[in-house]
Amino acid sequence: MYGKLQSLFFTVSDGDVLMHLIGFDIGGTKVEAMLIFIGKLKKEESFISSFEFQKSSGDIVPGYVLYKKRVATERHNGYVQLIDKMALLAKEVCAEKNVDLHSLSGIGLSVPGPVDPKSELVTSSNTMILVGHNLHQDLRDKLKVTFPIISENDANCFALAETLCGAGLDYFKKTGIPVNKQVSIGLILGSGFGGGIVVNGKAVTGRRGGAGEVGHMTLYPGGSPCYCGRAGCAEQYLCGPALEAALNNRIYSQIEKRPGAAEIFELYEAQDPIALAVVKRYKSDLAFFLGTLTCMLDPHYFVLGGGLSLQDVIYEGLEKKIGENTYLPEQAISIYKHKIGDSAGAIGAALVVLEQNNLHF
Numbered sequence: 001m002y003g004k005l006q007s008l009f010f011t012v013s014d015g016d017v018l019m020h021l022i023g024f025d026i027g028g029t030k031v032e033a034m035l036i037f038i039g040k041l042k043k044e045e046s047f048i049s050s051f052e053f054q055k056s057s058g059d060i061v062p063g064y065v066l067y068k069k070r071v072a073t074e075r076h077n078g079y080v081q082l083i084d085k086m087a088l089l090a091k092e093v094c095a096e097k098n099v100d101l102h103s104l105s106g107i108g109l110s111v112p113g114p115v116d117p118k119s120e121l122v123t124s125s126n127t128m129i130l131v132g133h134n135l136h137q138d139l140r141d142k143l144k145v146t147f148p149i150i151s152e153n154d155a156n157c158f159a160l161a162e163t164l165c166g167a168g169l170d171y172f173k174k175t176g177i178p179v180n181k182q183v184s185i186g187l188i189l190g191s192g193f194g195g196g197i198v199v200n201g202k203a204v205t206g207r208r209g210g211a212g213e214v215g216h217m218t219l220y221p222g223g224s225p226c227y228c229g230r231a232g233c234a235e236q237y238l239c240g241p242a243l244e245a246a247l248n249n250r251i252y253s254q255i256e257k258r259p260g261a262a263e264i265f266e267l268y269e270a271q272d273p274i275a276l277a278v279v280k281r282y283k284s285d286l287a288f289f290l291g292t293l294t295c296m297l298d299p300h301y302f303v304l305g306g307g308l309s310l311q312d313v314i315y316e317g318l319e320k321k322i323g324e325n326t327y328l329p330e331q332a333i334s335i336y337k338h339k340i341g342d343s344a345g346a347i348g349a350a351l352v353v354l355e356q357n358n359l360h361f
């Protein structure tokens with residue numbers, strides 16, 4: 001499907017997998033490329049950050065971000081310039097570490113929107129220039145390479161990276177359940193609200209790439225209008241701007257500067273009555289929604305990313321409150337704060353290449 005695989009793409013030595021991959025994190029304002037190495041690094045080689053990755057065999061192998069570079073997306077300049085820019089970025093991150101582009105095991109693209117598994121087109125995105133395009137095919141044609149290049153929804157990439165390399169490893173250490181036997185849901189509480197589902201070490205895409213689009217599940221029937229054309233979608237209540245709007249709607253013109261999400265949590269700590277009420281309502285909505293997701297999938301854990309996930313107050317009492325909103329309440333579900341951080345999209349995209357092409361099995 002994604003090009004002919006050759007055994008030359010990776011080397012197996014004493015049971016260790018050694019391979020280079022590139023993960024792209026494509027956003028509305030920036031595009032970042034990371035050169036990633038899976039395996040034991042030579043002592044003298046430098047790297048930016050490291051992570052651990054559990055293979056389906058249960059073995060844990062090290063991974064490294066060797067180099068990364070970020071440029072502006074410049075949506076106004078159109079789609080073709082974006083593909084040109086990504087091709088250049090791929091060459092630059094390889095050249096920086098003296099890695100031959102054609103020796104890569106693959107490239108993964110974390111895309112802000114669902115990717116139809118059949119047509120391979122981006123079907124919806126807040127970055128409109130991507131819609132209707134097959135990014136991985138166009139990038140492969142531009143680079144003239146034969147190794148696999150894949151596109152995957154960014155929330156799925158986040159969920160996969162956190163399951164295989166982050167929260168899932170913590171859960172494995174706590175319970176002995178390996179990542180390829182875990183069911184997890186990753187949620188991004190940021191400028192939007194999105195999610196990804198991972199079952200048995202694989203991201204679930206669904207029939208049209210729409211699985212895990214939890215932001216547009218209804219939280220309040222007939223509630224706040226959503227840009228998707230419906231009303232009461234969870235994103236309208238659980239993303240950062242929704243929290244800000246909830247507070248700002250209640251302070252009218254009493255203060256000159258309207259507080260952002262981080263400031264709202266500072267006001268909460270200072271016992272500001274409106275912030276207390278708004279955060280309490282937010283937590284109640286979140287617990288209700290996670291309870292609904294638990295009834296549907298009964299995951300081993302949730303892992304939260306995005307700006308709001310950095311606020312410790314979000315987690316206080318959350319497991320108990322989710323239990324109050326589920327059918328099987330007696331066992332509290334685990335909730336993790338993200339472990340991988342900003343690199344999760346790109347690392348997750350690179351791991352999708354491994355998963356879809358069975359390179360690590």
Ligand SMILES: [Zn+2]
Binds near residue numbers: 215216235
């Ligand atoms: Zn919606």
